[in-house]
Amino acid sequence: MRSTPLALPVLLLALGAPARAADPTPEDVKFFEARIRPLLVEKCFKCHGPEKQKGDLRLDSAAALAKGGGSGTPLFAKDKPDEGLLLRAVRHADGVEQMPPDKKLTDAEIADLAKWAARGAFFPAAAGTATADPTKHWAFQPVAAPAPPAVTNAAWPRSDLDRFVLAKLEAAGLKPAPPADKRTLIRRATFDLTGLPPTPEEIDAFLKDSTPGAFEAVVDRLLASPHYGERWGRHWLDVARYADSNGLDENIAHGNAWRYRDYVIASFNADKPYDRFLREQVAGDLLPADTPAARNEQLIATGFLALGPKVLAEPDEKKMELDIVDEQLDTLGRTVMGLTIGCARCHDHKFDPITLADYYALAGVFAGTKTMEHFRKVARWHENPLTAPEEAKRKAEHDAKVAKRKGELKALGGKPDEASKQAAKKLQDEIAALEKAAPELPSAMGTTEGTPVDVPLLRRGNHLTPGPVVARRFPVVLAGEKQPPLPKTQSGRLELANWLTDPKHPLTARVMVNRVWRWHFGKGLVRSADNFGLIGEKPTHPELLDRLAADFVRNGWSVKALHKQLMQSATYQMSAAHDPKAVTADPDNRLLWRANVKRLEAEAVRDSLLAVGGQLDRSAGGPVLAHVKNRDFLFDHTSKDQTTYTSARRSVYLPVVRNNLYDVFQLFDAPDAAVPNGDRATTTVPTQALFFMNSDLATRAADALAGRVLAGPDRGAAERVGLLFALAYGRPPSEKEVQRVTAGVAALEREFASEADPAKRARKAWAAVCQAALAANEFIHIP
Numbered sequence: 129m130r131s132t133p134l135a136l137p138v139l140l141l142a143l144g145a146p147a148r149a150a151d152p153t154p155e156d157v158k159f160f161e162a163r164i165r166p167l168l169v170e171k172c173f174k175c176h177g178p179e180k181q182k183g184d185l186r187l188d189s190a191a192a193l194a195k196g197g198g199s200g201t202p203l204f205a206k207d208k209p210d211e212g213l214l215l216r217a218v219r220h221a222d223g224v225e226q227m228p229p230d231k232k233l234t235d236a237e238i239a240d241l242a243k244w245a246a247r248g249a250f251f252p253a254a255a256g257t258a259t260a261d262p263t264k265h266w267a268f269q270p271v272a273a274p275a276p277p278a279v280t281n282a283a284w285p286r287s288d289l290d291r292f293v294l295a296k297l298e299a300a301g302l303k304p305a306p307p308a309d310k311r312t313l314i315r316r317a318t319f320d321l322t323g324l325p326p327t328p329e330e331i332d333a334f335l336k337d338s339t340p341g342a343f344e345a346v347v348d349r350l351l352a353s354p355h356y357g358e359r360w361g362r363h364w365l366d367v368a369r370y371a372d373s374n375g376l377d378e379n380i381a382h383g384n385a386w387r388y389r390d391y392v393i394a395s396f397n398a399d400k401p402y403d404r405f406l407r408e409q410v411a412g413d414l415l416p417a418d419t420p421a422a423r424n425e426q427l428i429a430t431g432f433l434a435l436g437p438k439v440l441a442e443p444d445e446k447k448m449e450l451d452i453v454d455e456q457l458d459t460l461g462r463t464v465m466g467l468t469i470g471c472a473r474c475h476d477h478k479f480d481p482i483t484l485a486d487y488y489a490l491a492g493v494f495a496g497t498k499t500m501e502h503f504r505k506v507a508r509w510h511e512n513p514l515t516a517p518e519e520a521k522r523k524a525e526h527d528a529k530v531a532k533r534k535g536e537l538k539a540l541g542g543k544p545d546e547a548s549k550q551a552a553k554k555l556q557d558e559i560a561a562l563e564k565a566a567p568e569l570p571s572a573m574g575t576t577e578g579t580p581v582d583v584p585l586l587r588r589g590n591h592l593t594p595g596p597v598v599a600r601r602f603p604v605v606l607a608g609e610k611q612p613p614l615p616k617t618q619s620g621r622l623e624l625a626n627w628l629t630d631p632k633h634p635l636t637a638r639v640m641v642n643r644v645w646r647w648h649f650g651k652g653l654v655r656s657a658d659n660f661g662l663i664g665e666k667p668t669h670p671e672l673l674d675r676l677a678a679d680f681v682r683n684g685w686s687v688k689a690l691h692k693q694l695m696q697s698a699t700y701q702m703s704a705a706h707d708p709k710a711v712t713a714d715p716d717n718r719l720l721w722r723a724n725v726k727r728l729e730a731e732a733v734r735d736s737l738l739a740v741g742g743q744l745d746r747s748a749g750g751p752v753l754a755h756v757k758n759r760d761f762l763f764d765h766t767s768k769d770q771t772t773y774t775s776a777r778r779s780v781y782l783p784v785v786r787n788n789l790y791d792v793f794q795l796f797d798a799p800d801a802a803v804p805n806g807d808r809a810t811t812t813v814p815t816q817a818l819f820f821m822n823s824d825l826a827t828r829a830a831d832a833l834a835g836r837v838l839a840g841p842d843r844g845a846a847e848r849v850g851l852l853f854a855l856a857y858g859r860p861p862s863e864k865e866v867q868r869v870t871a872g873v874a875a876l877e878r879e880f881a882s883e884a885d886p887a888k889r890a891r892k893a894w895a896a897v898c899q900a901a902l903a904a905n906e907f908i909h910i911p
Contacts, residue, residue: 157252161471161478163240166589171228171237183225190251209245236377236439252478262481263605266670267466267660268634273678274671286698292672293699293720302710305722308703310335312911314346315858316723317695319910320648321350323359323732323778324739328854347695351688354748355778357397360687362731362780363647364392366808367463367658368409368432371801372753373762375786378440378506383751383758387572388431390749393780402640402685403629406464409433410625413512413576414618420515427512430574433460434499434509437786437802445503446591453494457487462804464628465635466642466660469603474589480661481605485598488585492600496619498578508759511571523567530566533559580619602627606634629685635660637677641690642667643806645676648694650724651717657806668718704911727810728908730796731779737825737902738776740855741832745776752783763788795819820903830899837894845870848894856901872897 168187175182185197196203196213204212217227218238226232233241244250276291280298285291297304308316314334318326334346350356370389372382395405407415410433412426436455442448458470471477472487501508537555540548584594600614601607607627614620628636639660646652653673656664667673676693683689694700702723710721717724728736738744756762756770763769763785773782773790782790784801795815799805820826833855837848849869853861861869876893883889901907 156247156250157471159240160244160250160252161474164244166474167233167237167240169588170590170592171233193249193251204245204249209249210242212245215242215245234443236442262479262662265481265662266666267638267664268481268605270632270634271637271677271681272671272674274675276675277671284698286696286701287693288675289672289693289697290699292669292675296669296719297721300713300719302707302713302719302721304698304720305702305705305707307698307701308723308911311859312703313343313701316910317343317346318350319728319732320695321347321359321691322353322355323362323729323735324355324744325736325855326858328851328858331854331858343701344692344696347692351399351691354397355746357393357395358748358778358780360396360647361389361393363643363806364396365389365780366799367643367804367806368392368435369437369459369801369804370435370784371437371786372783373785373787374440375437375802376439377442379761379763379785379787380440380506381753381756381758381760381762382435382573383753383756383760384511384570384572385431385435386749386751386753387428388435388574389780391425391428391431393749396687399686399688402680402687403636404685405429406629406636407625410460410628411621413574414622420517424514424516424572427514427574428572430512430576431572433494433497433575434573438507438509440507441505442503442507443505445507448503448507449495449500450491450586450589450591452499453491456494456497456499457491459804462658463806464639465606466639466654466658466664467635468659468661473586477661479663482603484585486603486605488583488598489601490603490624492581492583492598493614493620493624495583496578496580496600497621498576509573510575512574512576514570514572516570519567519569523569526562526567530559530562533562575621577619580616631681637680637685638673640687641676641680642673644687644690645694646807648691648700649720650726652807658804668720723911725909725911728796728910729808730793730798733796733908734779734792734825736907737829740836740902741829742836743776743829743832744778747777748781750781752781792819792823792825817903820899826899826902827895830902831891831895833898833902834891834894837898838890845873852898852901856898856904857906869897872900 169177172187174180176185176187178186178188183197183199186192186195193203201213203214209215213224214227215238216224218233218241220226220232276288277295279285279291279294281294281303284304285294294304311331314326314331318324318330330346334342337345368388370385370392372385373379374382408426408429410430412429415426417423417426433456436452436459438452438455439448442451454470454473458468461467461469467480467482468477469482469487469490471480472482472484474484476483498510501510533555537552537559540552540555543549582597582599584597587593587595600620601611602624614623627633631637638654639657642652642654643657646657653667653669654660654665655668676690679693680686680690699720700723704723704725707721710719714721735744752775753762755772760770761768763771769788771783771785771788771790773792775782779793786801789798789801795813797809797811799808833852836855837843837852840847843851846866849861849866852869853859853865873890873893876896877889880889880892883892
């Protein structure tokens with residue numbers, strides 16, 4: 129049967145749909161241990177656990193779940209997981225026995241079970257006994273600064289970094305790929321550091337510069353660009369789980385979260401030392417400040433701890449408090465140390481040497497930190513007031529005006545004459561209008577000190593079954609048994625910040641160096657960027673990782689210096705050339721014998737479309753939810769959607785709305801803003817091609833690009849093709865490409881013969897050709 133135009137996209141969408149849920153990821157396991165296991169223990173095991181099995185049903189293992197109960201009806205429906213027996217029972221649906229029988233689960237608990245079912249209802253088995261001492265794990269050992277190894281091909285290395293790489297290649301009988309050409313190199317560097325394509329003028333200037341320091345000058349120029357902070361700030365915002373809305377049950381506006389986003393971007397642009405950057409985010413409110421501006425900056429930085437999603441309508445206030453503490457602890461652990469500390473909330477960590485006591489000892493630091501104003505429905509997060517002399521003056525003048533009007537109203541004293549009543553009514557209306565229009569002093573999401581407290585160890589993570597109180601401290605495997613006590617008069621966040629940034633800390637520098645390496649080379653030296661624990665991947669080049677981490681600290685924790693160290697290497701400047709021998713020996717390129725071809729991330733795809741068309745608005749900073757008040761309801765799935773993505777500014781300045789991420793970002797694998805993520809998947813699905821064919825964004829970009837190509841009236845067809853290729857791909861077209869594009873334009877102009885205006889006809893033809901150019905792999909892949 130002949131396919132219709134409508135049937136084709138439908139078919140492609142069907143082909144792109146997953147046939148089954150993927151195998152459980154570490155994130156799934158974390159979700160199970162944090163949300164599902166405690167729920168089953170608390171609400172189900174009384175009747176369906178190891179001691180009692182009502183209806184011959186157990187819910188305490190994968191085998192028991194697969195067996196089901198005495199009725200023989202499966203607990204989960206494979207094809208329709210949302211309609212399985214277990215979910216119907218907890219929803220108290222008709223025709224099934226309602227569970228639990230005494231009190232229905234909360235909507236949030238049912239939603240957690242539904243998410244678990246949709247992912248295959250995996251039930252992790254208990255971890256086996258480790259064959260080696262987990263405290264001897266490589267990531268828990270002090271960072272060394274090993275000398276570079278000897279190599280045979282002494283002419284290839286540009287730096288010590290290269291010697292570590294080349295030594296492994298030579299040991300495997302392999303050799304590095306040839307150097308990348310200059311066009312490839314500047315395109316790679318420009319996207320890496322700014323997330324934008326190089327302009328034809330920038331490319332030409334680099335090609336003409338034959339001095340030895342030409343590439344270093346390019347790197348210096350890019351590091352000095354304000355777009356550098358926007359690019360690398362976005363990478364940090366991924367692990368900081370930045371969002372402009374709360375998500376979960378009450379998706380209300382984080383109206384002031386943009387201040388934290390701008391703080392991050394400014395910090396990268398200023399090359400703020402990474403240790404200082406971390407201390408400000410963990411304990412900025414406790415650090416000294418020389419000026420009011422510095423004080424404001426440090427308060428804004430603590431937004432790192434406050435930005436996480438929260439169940440603001442949780443009826444159990446203590447549970448909400450502990451869930452927030454857990455989210456902060458887990459985020460800090462994975463973002464800074466590459467450890468899944470949150471997995472120890474209900475029991476000793478199944479893989480890493482992090483005990484239940486370690487978890488609650490560290491949780492006490494966050495329990496003594498004020499993140500929320502209150503926990504009542506709808507709970508209200510804390511915001512730090514910011515010093516702003518002009519705004520304070522305006523507020524004082526406004527308050528004085530209101531006070532004056534109230535004094536005038538009081539002076540009337542309830543006089544009975546008609547005139548006095550009219551004057552009173554007028555004053556009341558004026559006062560109401562003034563109070564409604566009162567200027568708000570600036571504030572920022574963040575934390576401050578609460579009441580210092582040591583918390584009890586909670587059996588199975590349940591606050592209703594507390595155990596002994598655990599003194600606040602840091603994980604023993606990292607900080608040792610003999611730790612100085614944390615102060616009784618403060619939360620301990622300042623000490624935590626100082627401990628994390630101690631040059632002797634075994635994880636902090638390693639994790640950050642690995643993050644920077646990942647975004648330059650496509651894969652980290654440790655490929656599990658957020659997990660340096662025992663089930664994370666081992667480093668491909670452990671000595672190199674340690675040497676880079678030691679250099680990072682020695683260079684004052686300068687991220688820009690780290691960029692230069694990596695980018696000046698022969699390893700970074702290799703081409704992606706194919707080598708049959710190497711691809712057979714090392715198909716995944718773990719030995720770094722060539723450059724990895726990288727697909728642009730979602731934000732860079734959008735920004736590049738706007739940039740090549742000359743449409744990109746390069747203005748920086750400021751709020752993104754100006755049309756919505758702070759704490760207002762922003763989005764729900766039934767009736768409310770106040771989000772808009774029509775801005776032409778860089779993608780980092782678009783709103784990040786939890787539960788309603790911009791569809792272009794979802795399509796190109798942007799991460800879930802509810803959890804830290806230092807890595808991104810790169811999928812290839814038909815809908816991505818359809819985006820370039822049909823989306824308004826791609827169509828507008830193609831038309832704008834056509835306008836640039838046609839702008840010079842004296843340009844010939846070949847010159848226009850050359851400009852198109854320079855803008856879209858950063859290279860000149862081949863003679864064959866010029867012929868094909870020129871012929872294509874001519875054919876399209878004949879196709880649009882019904883358009884009487886020759887200029888409009890040419891614009892349509894060139895727009896169609898430009899759209900094809902933007903849809904090509906070369907536009908979004910960087911060798």
